[in-house]
Amino acid sequence: MEQNLWNNFQKVRAKSPLVHNITNYVVMNSTANALLAIGASPVMAHSAEEVEDMEKIANALVINIGTLSPAWIAAMKLAVKKANALNKPIVLDPVGAGATAFRNKTITELLEAGKFSVIRANASEIMSMVSAENRTKGVDSTNTMEQAYDSAEYLCGKYNNVVCISGKTDIVMSGKLKMKIHNGHEMMSRVTGLGCTATAIIGAFIGTIEDAFTATVSAMAVIGVAGELAAKISAGPGSLQMNILDKLYNMSEQEFLQNVKIES
Amino acid sequence: MEQNLWNNFQKVRAKSPLVHNITNYVVMNSTANALLAIGASPVMAHSAEEVEDMEKIANALVINIGTLSPAWIAAMKLAVKKANALNKPIVLDPVGAGATAFRNKTITELLEAGKFSVIRANASEIMSMVSAENRTKGVDSTNTMEQAYDSAEYLCGKYNNVVCISGKTDIVMSGKLKMKIHNGHEMMSRVTGLGCTATAIIGAFIGTIEDAFTATVSAMAVIGVAGELAAKISAGPGSLQMNILDKLYNMSEQEFLQNVKIES
Amino acid sequence: MEQNLWNNFQKVRAKSPLVHNITNYVVMNSTANALLAIGASPVMAHSAEEVEDMEKIANALVINIGTLSPAWIAAMKLAVKKANALNKPIVLDPVGAGATAFRNKTITELLEAGKFSVIRANASEIMSMVSAENRTKGVDSTNTMEQAYDSAEYLCGKYNNVVCISGKTDIVMSGKLKMKIHNGHEMMSRVTGLGCTATAIIGAFIGTIEDAFTATVSAMAVIGVAGELAAKISAGPGSLQMNILDKLYNMSEQEFLQNVKIES
Numbered sequence: 108m109e110q111n112l113w114n115n116f117q118k119v120r121a122k123s124p125l126v127h128n129i130t131n132y133v134v135m136n137s138t139a140n141a142l143l144a145i146g147a148s149p150v151m152a153h154s155a156e157e158v159e160d161m162e163k164i165a166n167a168l169v170i171n172i173g174t175l176s177p178a179w180i181a182a183m184k185l186a187v188k189k190a191n192a193l194n195k196p197i198v199l200d201p202v203g204a205g206a207t208a209f210r211n212k213t214i215t216e217l218l219e220a221g222k223f224s225v226i227r228a229n230a231s232e233i234m235s236m237v238s239a240e241n242r243t244k245g246v247d248s249t250n251t252m253e254q255a256y257d258s259a260e261y262l263c264g265k266y267n268n269v270v271c272i273s274g275k276t277d278i279v280m281s282g283k284l285k286m287k288i289h290n291g292h293e294m295m296s297r298v299t300g301l302g303c304t305a306t307a308i309i310g311a312f313i314g315t316i317e318d319a320f321t322a323t324v325s326a327m328a329v330i331g332v333a334g335e336l337a338a339k340i341s342a343g344p345g346s347l348q349m350n351i352l353d354k355l356y357n358m359s360e361q362e363f364l365q366n367v368k369i370e371s
Numbered sequence: 372m373e374q375n376l377w378n379n380f381q382k383v384r385a386k387s388p389l390v391h392n393i394t395n396y397v398v399m400n401s402t403a404n405a406l407l408a409i410g411a412s413p414v415m416a417h418s419a420e421e422v423e424d425m426e427k428i429a430n431a432l433v434i435n436i437g438t439l440s441p442a443w444i445a446a447m448k449l450a451v452k453k454a455n456a457l458n459k460p461i462v463l464d465p466v467g468a469g470a471t472a473f474r475n476k477t478i479t480e481l482l483e484a485g486k487f488s489v490i491r492a493n494a495s496e497i498m499s500m501v502s503a504e505n506r507t508k509g510v511d512s513t514n515t516m517e518q519a520y521d522s523a524e525y526l527c528g529k530y531n532n533v534v535c536i537s538g539k540t541d542i543v544m545s546g547k548l549k550m551k552i553h554n555g556h557e558m559m560s561r562v563t564g565l566g567c568t569a570t571a572i573i574g575a576f577i578g579t580i581e582d583a584f585t586a587t588v589s590a591m592a593v594i595g596v597a598g599e600l601a602a603k604i605s606a607g608p609g610s611l612q613m614n615i616l617d618k619l620y621n622m623s624e625q626e627f628l629q630n631v632k633i634e635s
Numbered sequence: 636m637e638q639n640l641w642n643n644f645q646k647v648r649a650k651s652p653l654v655h656n657i658t659n660y661v662v663m664n665s666t667a668n669a670l671l672a673i674g675a676s677p678v679m680a681h682s683a684e685e686v687e688d689m690e691k692i693a694n695a696l697v698i699n700i701g702t703l704s705p706a707w708i709a710a711m712k713l714a715v716k717k718a719n720a721l722n723k724p725i726v727l728d729p730v731g732a733g734a735t736a737f738r739n740k741t742i743t744e745l746l747e748a749g750k751f752s753v754i755r756a757n758a759s760e761i762m763s764m765v766s767a768e769n770r771t772k773g774v775d776s777t778n779t780m781e782q783a784y785d786s787a788e789y790l791c792g793k794y795n796n797v798v799c800i801s802g803k804t805d806i807v808m809s810g811k812l813k814m815k816i817h818n819g820h821e822m823m824s825r826v827t828g829l830g831c832t833a834t835a836i837i838g839a840f841i842g843t844i845e846d847a848f849t850a851t852v853s854a855m856a857v858i859g860v861a862g863e864l865a866a867k868i869s870a871g872p873g874s875l876q877m878n879i880l881d882k883l884y885n886m887s888e889q890e891f892l893q894n895v896k897i898e899s
Contacts, residue, residue, distance in 0.1 A: 133399045133415050135661045135702075139827035144872050149827065150731065151661050154704040160735035174399075176418040176442070178704070203414065207424035297620060299403035299413065344408050345616025352873025356825060397663045397679050438663075440682040440706070467678065471688035561884060563667035563677065608672050609880025 108371075113363050115316050115325035120146035124166035124314035128307060129153050129183050131173025131202060134300030137348070138169075138307040144355035145329065147311035153179055158186040162193055167314030169307050170223075172213055173202035180213055187221035196224040196313040200306035204228065205235025218266065224319040226262060227271040227306045230255035237261050269319045273305055277327045281320040288324065289368040290331025292338035298348045305330045308355075324369070332366045333358055372635075377627050379580050379589035384410035388430035388578035392571060393417050393447050395437025395466060398564030401612070402433075402571040408619035409593065411575035417443055422450040426457055431578030433571050434487075436477055437466035444477055451485035460488040460577040464570035468492060469499025482530065488583040490526060491535040491570045494519035501525050533583045535573070537566055541591045545584040552588065553632040554595025556602035562612045569594045572619075588633070596630045597622055636899075641891050643844050643853035648674035652694035652842035656835060657681050657711050659701025659730060662828030665876070666697075666835040672883035673857065675839035681707055686714040690721055695842030697835050698751075700741055701730035708741055715749035724752040724841040728834035732756060733763025746794065752847040754790060755799040755834045758783035765789050797847045801833055805855045809848040816852065817896040818859025820866035826876045833858045836883075852897070860894045861886055 125148045130138060135151050142149040152161050155178070162168060168190040170183050190197050201214045214236060217223075228236070230251055237258040252274075259270040259280055269281040277288040295301045309326040316322035330351075336358065337350035389412045394402060399415050406413040416425050419442070426432060432454040434447050454461050465478045478500060481487075492500070494515055501522040516538075523534040523544055533545040541552040559565045573590040580586035594615075600622065601614035653676045658666060663679050670677040680689050683706070690696060696718040698711050718725050729742045742764060745751075756764070758779055765786040780802075787798040787808055797809040805816040823829045836858050840850035858879075864886065865878035 131415070132396055132660050133403050136400055136664055136827060139661050140872065140876070143825045143827055150734070151659070151702055152731075152735070153702060154737065156705065157703070157735040157737035160737065164734065174415055174417060175421070177420065203416075206414070206428065207416070207421040209418065209421035209424065297407045299400060299407055341617075343617030343620035344404060345613035345620075348404070348616075349613055349873035349877055352876075353869075353871030356871035356873075395679070396660055397667050400664055438679055438681060439685070441684065467680075470678070470692065471680070471685040473682065473685035473688065561671045563664060563671055605881075607881030607884035608668060609877035609884075612668070612880075613877055 108369060109364055109367050112325040112328045112367065113360055115312060115321065116145070116329050119311050119315045122315045123148050124311050125150060125164055126167050126169060126307065126310040126314055127152065127161045127165035127186070128169040128171070128310070129158065129179065129186055130169060130171035130303065133173060134303040137300050138304050140352055141304045141355060142307055142311055144352045145308060145311060153182050155182040155185055158182045159189040162186055162189040162195055165195060167310045168195055168197040169200070169310040170197060170217065171200040171202055171303055171306060172210060173303065175209065175213055180216070183217060184220040187217060191221040196319060197221070198225040198227060198306055198309045198313060199223045200303055201226065201228050201232050201236055202303065204232035211235070223266065223268055224313050225269040225271060225309055225323050227273060227309055229302060230272055230274055233262065233270065233272050234258045269323050271309070271323050271327060273302055273327065277331060279320065279324045279327060284320050285371065286324045287370040288327045288331050289370065290328060290366065291334045294338050294341065294344060294347055295334045297344040301334065328367050328369060329355070332363050335366060336362060372633060373628055373631050376589040376592045376631065377624055379576060379585065380409070380593050383575050383579045386579045387412050388575050389414060389428060390431050390433060390571065390574040390578055391416065391425045391429035391450070392433040392435070392574070393422065393443065393450055394433060394435035394567065397437060398567040401564050402568050404616055405568045405619060406571055406575055408616045409572060409575060417446050419446040419449055422446045423453040426450060426453040426459055429459060431574045432459055432461040433464070433574040434461060434481065435464040435466055435567055435570060436474060437567065439473065439477055444480070447481060448484040451481060455485040460583060461485070462489040462491060462570055462573045462577060463487045464567055465490065465492050465496050465500055466567065468496035475499070487530065487532055488577050489533040489535060489573055489587050491537060491573055493566060494536055494538055497526065497534065497536050498522045533587050535587050535591060537569055537591065541595060543584065543588045543591060548584050549635065550588045551634040552591045552595050553634065554592065554630065555598045558602050558605065558608060558611055559598045561608040565598070592631050592633060593619070596627055599630060600626060636897060637892055637895050639849070640853040640856045640895065641888055643840060643849065644857050647839050647843045650843045651676050652839050653678060653692055654695050654697060654835065654838040654842055655680065655689045655693035655714070656697040656699070656838070657686065657707065657714055658697060658699035658831065661701055662831040665828050666832050668880055669832045669883060670835055670839055672880045673836060673839060681710050683710040683713055686710045687717040690714055690717040690723055693723060695838045696723055696725040697728070697838040698725060698745065699728040699730055699831055699834060700738060701831065703737065703741055708744070711745060712748040715745060719749040724847060725749070726753040726755060726834055726837045726841060727751045728831055729754065729756050729760050729764055730831065732760035739763070751794065751796055752841050753797040753799060753837055753851050755801060755837055757830060758800055758802055761790065761798065761800050762786045797851050799837070799851050799855060801830055801855065805859060807848065807852045807855060812848050813899065814852045815898040816855045816859050817898065818856065818894065819862045822866050822869065822872060822875055823862045825872040829862065856895050856897060857883070860891055863894060864890060
């Protein structure tokens with residue numbers, strides 16, 4: 108399996124998929140750089156006048172709601188519908204789900220607008236997505252990860268897609284398939300947008316690898332190992348951000364295979 | 372006093388205040404990273420549909436007018452009013468005050484919309500804010516810092532808040548209280564948005580420390596010392612930007628206390 | 636000639652021209668930092684309410700269409716007209732020309748709105764600009780660089796300006812004048828927005844040096860040599876981005892003259 112994940116990374120490098128990002132202002136530069144570092148081709152475009160044309164040439168679409176406004180939401184919906192029509196895979200990053208009614212409403216509208224191959228978020232956002240939909244659903248567990256896990260299973264079942272909960276351990280699930288990735292480093296939470304970066308990298312992998320579950324596991328393993336290796340040579344979050352980009356670019360097969368820690 | 376400033380920094384790290392930023396596109400990434408590096412939690416959101424909800428969960432609001440447009444100004448006013456209603460402190464960064472009539476008008480409107488706990492700007496912007504209000508006011512001094520100082524005193528008096536002039540020496544004033552911080556490094560002016568970063572860090576401190584004057588002095592001392600220490604190991608502004616983030620994260624009490632230079 | 640290019644760089648550092656950028660979200664931070672590193676003063680402003688006022692104080696205008704929307708296009712046209720009226724030089728970066736009908740249309744409208752001193756783009760974008768204008772024009776060559784060269788000559792002739800094709804070799808042309816710059820490094824294509832950075836730096840040079848051809852050659856030589864020197868000490872695109880900023884700031888005359896490779 109580990110070798111398979113590495114091989115998928117090489118397929119991304121070989122294909123250099125064009126990843127269309129409608130994403131937030133904070134991470135546009137850093138996610139474009141991460142996509143370039145892994146060998147993909149990023150394009151950022153958000154205008155209703157051109158997002159459908161972008162889907163024609165893109166291999167995958169990334170929707171990230173970090174810095175929303177009504178015009179962007181309208182364009183996101185157009186892009187989602189066009190990507191679905193053209194059979195281009197989409198990954199959703201519901202940044203800040205639960206923080207405001209506007210975000211919750213937007214997530215609901217996006218999920219109604221079309222089919223997303225993958226949803227990637229942290230535990231709190233995943234739980235908010237479910238409670239926003241179904242506030243009467245009793246959640247008995249007092250354990251956050253267990254609640255997030257239940258919520259992810261619910262989303263998977265409802266939307267028939269892949270859900271990735273990222274955190275200290277990343278969990279990827281799709282129907283009965285489940286995989287945990289025990290990579291990364293706690294300092295990564297002190298660099299803005301590394302979750303968004305993971306989402307963008309998933310975009311590159313689903314734009315290359317047919318199976319969205321395997322693609323997502325591969326993507327999370329690559330960013331997790333890169334972050335872990337980078338943290339070893341970083342004095343703080345500034346150098347960590349730089350070193351992650353370097354590692355995404357120069358990581359060797361041996362480095363990856365010796366460090367990746369997955370569990371089914 | 373120096374020990375008190377360090378203790379305030381530790382309070383920020385312990386509380387991890389949520390800082391809502393309505394800021395400019397140029398610095399969104401770098402200020403989010405600076406806030407994370409000091410242990411705060413940034414959120415960037417600018418849509419009229421959600422800024423008021425953000426104030427409910429935020430500990431402080433940062434308003435930065437660097438890349439203005441009418442929709443953003445409207446949202447800024449809503450956020451300011453809501454933050455005032457909820458007693459959440461606000462810091463204003465009047466980027467480019469004096470450069471265009473549009474900026475001057477916006478600053479006036481924002482100051483009319485509500486009460487700001489702190490205004491932080493460079494000498495030229497502080498002077499422009501006063502001359503924009505009061506073009507008939509004679510300014511006799513031919514010394515720029517002296518003029519800026521007078522202007523800051525005028526603003527303090529009129530708005531009953533804290534004003535911080537940042538530059539080679541940072542000056543923080545509030546009514547009769549005055550403090551100078553002699554830290555920083557001239558290469559910092561070659562990194563975009565370090566003034567905006569100081570403003571964002573003030574946001575974290577006023578979201579943690581009740582007294583806005585002490586909070587502002589603490590924040591300016593932390594960014595000043597971090598910049599000064601970072602400059603010693605930086606070959607140019609690229610590495611300086613990275614090293615400042617690292618220092619904001621890993622600065623020790625000893626490093627801070629041995630380098631901070633304040634004067635009342 | 637090489638010495639002349641270096642002298643032009645020193646003129647930029649001495650003048651510190653104010654460069655008004657209406658540019659894309661992805662590169663706002665990185666191009667502002669590059670402008671600061673070479674000693675210029677960047678301002679980013681995009682609102683129709685203030686772009687004309689910015690032209691009054693700016694020494695040059697940079698128009699970059701990377702992340703377009705209708706409101707921005709309207710402001711770009713206002714800025715272009717005002718800059719022309721005030722005789723301030725403009726450089727155009729037609730990012731993604733050919734990718735969507737919206738971009739092609741926008742480029743046409745911008746070129747109709749006013750006169751650009753310089754157009755800088757990669758080969759594919761330059762060719763798209765010509766084919767978008769003149770789809771019936773037969774292009775016989777099967778060699779991409781040759782086609783791009785022909786397209787650049789066509790644009791030069793039509794708009795009577797300087798055209799720069801950037802790539803492995805950068806080509807700058809203006810009427811009968813032609814110059815090639817053989818600097819840079821292939822890893823630069825793995826850092827987002829270095830093309831946009833080149834455009835912004837051209838902005839600083841045309842805001843300082845009267846002759847747009849010489850200004851553009853100088854700018855491309857400076858970024859090319861900085862990139863080449865930075866690549867030698869970079870483990871990947873993360874450190875490359877940082878080291879380029881450092882080199883733009885600390886490059887010595889000797890480093891520049893020993894490494895610059897131009898050919899007429």
